[in-house]
Amino acid sequence: xxxxxxxxxxxxxxxxxxxxxxxxxxxxxxxxxxxxxxxxxxxxxxxxxxxxxxxxxxxxxxxxxxxxxxxxxxxxxxxxxxxxxxxxxxxxxxxxxxxxxxxxxxxxxxxxxxxxxxxxxxxxxxxxxxxxxxxxxxxxxxxxxxxxxxxxxxxxxxxxxxxxxxxxxxxxxxxxxxxxxxxxxxxxxxxxxxxxxxxxxxxxxxxxxxxxxxxxxxxxxxxxxxxxxxxxxxxxxxxxxxxxxxxxxxxxxxxxxxxxxxxxxxxxxxxxxxxxxxxxxxxxxxxxxxxxxxxxxxxxxxxxxxxxxxxxxxxxxxxxxxxxxxxxxxxxxxxxxxxxxxxxxxxxxx
Amino acid sequence: xxxxxxxxxxxxxxxxxxxxxxxxxxxxxxxxxxxxxxxxxxxxxxxxxxxxxxxxxxxxxxxxxxxxxxxxxxxxxxxxxxxxxxxxxxxxxxxxxxxxxxxxxxxxxxxxxxxxxxxxxxxxxxxxxxxxxxxxxxxxxxxxxxxxxxxxxxxxxxxxxxxxxxxxxxxxxxxxxxxxxxxxxxxxxxxxxxxxxxxxxxxxxxxxxxxxxxxxxxxxxxxxxxxxxxxxxxxxxxxxxxxxxxxxxxxxxxxxxxxxxxxxxxxxxxxxxxxxxxxxxxxxxxxxxxxxxxxxxxxxxxxxxxxxxxxxxxxxxxxxxxxxxxxxxxxxxxxxxxxxxxxxxxxx
Numbered sequence: 001x002x003x004x005x006x007x008x009x010x011x012x013x014x015x016x017x018x019x020x021x022x023x024x025x026x027x028x029x030x031x032x033x034x035x036x037x038x039x040x041x042x043x044x045x046x047x048x049x050x051x052x053x054x055x056x057x058x059x060x061x062x063x064x065x066x067x068x069x070x071x072x073x074x075x076x077x078x079x080x081x082x083x084x085x086x087x088x089x090x091x092x093x094x095x096x097x098x099x100x101x102x103x104x105x106x107x108x109x110x111x112x113x114x115x116x117x118x119x120x121x122x123x124x125x126x127x128x129x130x131x132x133x134x135x136x137x138x139x140x141x142x143x144x145x146x147x148x149x150x151x152x153x154x155x156x157x158x159x160x161x162x163x164x165x166x167x168x169x170x171x172x173x174x175x176x177x178x179x180x181x182x183x184x185x186x187x188x189x190x191x192x193x194x195x196x197x198x199x200x201x202x203x204x205x206x207x208x209x210x211x212x213x214x215x216x217x218x219x220x221x222x223x224x225x226x227x228x229x230x231x232x233x234x235x236x237x238x239x240x241x242x243x244x245x246x247x248x249x250x251x252x253x254x255x256x257x258x259x260x261x262x263x264x265x266x267x268x269x270x271x272x273x274x275x276x277x278x279x280x281x282x283x284x285x286x287x288x289x290x291x292x293x294x295x296x297x298x299x300x301x302x303x304x305x306x307x308x309x310x311x312x313x314x315x316x317x318x319x320x321x322x323x324x325x326x327x328x329x330x331x332x333x334x335x336x337x338x339x340x341x342x343x344x345x346x347x348x349x350x
Numbered sequence: 351x352x353x354x355x356x357x358x359x360x361x362x363x364x365x366x367x368x369x370x371x372x373x374x375x376x377x378x379x380x381x382x383x384x385x386x387x388x389x390x391x392x393x394x395x396x397x398x399x400x401x402x403x404x405x406x407x408x409x410x411x412x413x414x415x416x417x418x419x420x421x422x423x424x425x426x427x428x429x430x431x432x433x434x435x436x437x438x439x440x441x442x443x444x445x446x447x448x449x450x451x452x453x454x455x456x457x458x459x460x461x462x463x464x465x466x467x468x469x470x471x472x473x474x475x476x477x478x479x480x481x482x483x484x485x486x487x488x489x490x491x492x493x494x495x496x497x498x499x500x501x502x503x504x505x506x507x508x509x510x511x512x513x514x515x516x517x518x519x520x521x522x523x524x525x526x527x528x529x530x531x532x533x534x535x536x537x538x539x540x541x542x543x544x545x546x547x548x549x550x551x552x553x554x555x556x557x558x559x560x561x562x563x564x565x566x567x568x569x570x571x572x573x574x575x576x577x578x579x580x581x582x583x584x585x586x587x588x589x590x591x592x593x594x595x596x597x598x599x600x601x602x603x604x605x606x607x608x609x610x611x612x613x614x615x616x617x618x619x620x621x622x623x624x625x626x627x628x629x630x631x632x633x634x635x636x637x638x639x640x641x642x643x644x645x646x647x648x649x650x651x652x653x654x655x656x657x658x659x660x661x662x663x664x665x666x667x668x669x670x671x672x673x674x675x676x677x678x679x680x681x682x683x684x685x686x687x688x689x690x691x692x693x694x695x696x697x698x
Contacts, residue, residue, distance in 0.1 A: 046643075047644060047646070047647040049642055049647050049648070049652055050649065051643060052647075053647035053648045053649070054410070054415075054636075054641065054647070054648060055648060056406060056407055058409070058410055058413075058414060058418070059415065059420070085634055085635045086480075086636060086640065086644060087634055091632075091633070091634070093542060094540045095634075097544070098540050098541065098544040099543050099544070100539070100540060100543050185647075186643070186646045186647060186655060187655075189653060190653070190655050193653065207400070210640070210652070210653075212649075213652035240612035241436070258537075288666045290480060323668065326649070327650060336495075
């Protein structure tokens with residue numbers, strides 16, 4: 001009887017120990033969860049023109065969506081292995097925290113309280129889009145400066161930094177205003193067009209995108225003044241170094257490929273060049289011919305090749321969704337590589 | 351006819367203006383207002399509205415991101431659902447059809463689930479690819495299917511003589527009714543994953559269906575309880591006198607009558623449930639409303655919200671109206687007065 005009990009206890013404790021090790025292993029990194037699952041769960045908006053929207057054939061498209069694809073290409077090896085999860089602004093952080101999604105690629109502004117441990121506790125990947133908040137008014141209103149918006153109604157999306165910036169700016173100027181709040185950007189636009197408010201406020205890229213879709217874009221004016229910095233970046237849950245490192249270098253790879261002139265069309269040429277020419281050591285390292293940059297991140301050594309062949313470099317992604325030939329044309333401005341006077345720069349792949 | 355003539359002739363119009371001038375002015379003003387609004391609406395429909403946001407995306411509204419090569423599966427299901435509705439509403443029943451129709455209706459849900467999810471001979475399609483009207487219907491039908499028996503059990507439980515059953519059912523019903531639906535949905539979609547380990551993963555559609563079901567069950571229970579209370583106590587006493595046991599009384603005497611009485615209230619619930627599925631758009635399922643909101647962000651269709659919302663309003667109206675008609679049909683079918691008339695005719 002006692003013998004049985006002892007055996008029982010031993011086997012139970014072994015079982016528990018087994019569970020414990022499995023548990024700690026799974027807590028190590030979300031990156032392994034993603035790889036084992038074979039599918040990346042990516043939180044997107046699904047409602048922002050140019051960044052993420054549903055195309056006529058039922059597929060998600062946009063800059064944010066291509067970032068998800070690049071991540072999936074690097075982590076899993078297949079850009080199509082992404083499950084998109086459309087999220088509203090108020091629920092996005094909850095979804096990340098509860099593990100509903102692996103990472104967030106949803107026009108999210110990088111700021112201190114979202115990053116900090118005592119705040120939302122996220123970790124941000126590099127900024128993929130530099131934006132700033134502005135105002136759009138109807139030209140016939142003859143408003144040209146923010147000061148003229150005193151005591152007027154202003155349409156704004158709720159639950160966003162936009163709302164907060166609006167409040168901060170008007171408080172600073174000591175002006176009263178009435179916010180008219182809506183759930184998402186398309187409703188803000190609708191409210192503005194229906195004349196519910198004198199001005200609408202949002203990130204300037206959004207304003208430009210919205211204006212390009214109006215029937216008479218020339219009747220609307222985007223005020224010069226930018227009242228905030230809105231650096232938009234993908235995010236993951238904080239305290240998971242392996243996942244956040246992997247995400248960071250996937251984004252940098254997109255920038256670096258643009259700097260080196262590597263794109264979807266010439267990636268195999270460049271790869272061959274790197275394989276045959278021993279002297280191109282930095283290119284060889286970047287494309288995973290030499291060295292172990294991928295392995296250090298827990299990714300395949302050729303992860304850069306996998307990314308570029310599926311989505312292209314950053315410039316190609318930008319051109320596809322926000323370039324002059326797209327429906328939502330936003331001039332590149334700050335979102336150019338540092339080589340062309342923009343703000344995008346990649347640290348060395350060493 | 352006489353009445354119209356009398357009112358329309360010029361003489362009485364003059365008399366009307368003379369005798370009741372305010373009356374006349376108000377009437378004319380309102381008629382002009384109605385006319386003006388009507389012309390605005392009609393001219394919008396014909397001149398301004400650009401319906402290609404609807405016509406180009408019919409597939410998306412119907413099935414969402416369902417794989418294109420498999421789209422016949424949800425399409426066939428929805429087509430058979432609408433055919434069945436038309437048959438039920440228009441055909442006179444006799445013999446086999448009369449007997450098989452309820453079974454065909456009950457089989458619609460499992461066959462729909464098999465067609466959507468995949469089964470023998472069909473490629474499995476993960477539920478995160480479901481969308482559009484098909485998802486709306488699946489959500490509403492499946493949760494109604496669970497909520498109905500659960501609600502009946504709760505209603506019977508609340509009338510139980512055993513204190514534990516009585517009070518636990520009562521507490522369940524009252525607590526469910528005091529929580530807003532959106533809170534339960536939020537709980538199901540965002541908080542349940544927090545309690546479960548990362549590897550353990552319940553399908554989001556299933557979670558939504560369960561959340562709707564546990565919520566609707568509380569309301570169904572109260573509707574059924576209303577039906578139960580409409581039955582005179584003497585019937586129970588008579589059944590007891592005949593020697594029926596409590597189970598038999600519930601199944602043979604109480605429930606058939608109670609459910610019949612509760613049909614109008616239950617129809618309300620069903621229609622409400624279907625419309626409530628649109629709340630899932632906020633929680634990121636791309637059902638009919640969700641897919642419409644995503645489409646509005648497509649640069650090709652930006653700012654066309656009016657057309658889109660008018661269109662999905664029409665779709666919801668069509669579905670809810672057919673549900674109401676089906677329920678009325680069922681009421682007529684089960685109407686005890688019609689049955690007695692028929693039996694009288696036979697005996698005569």
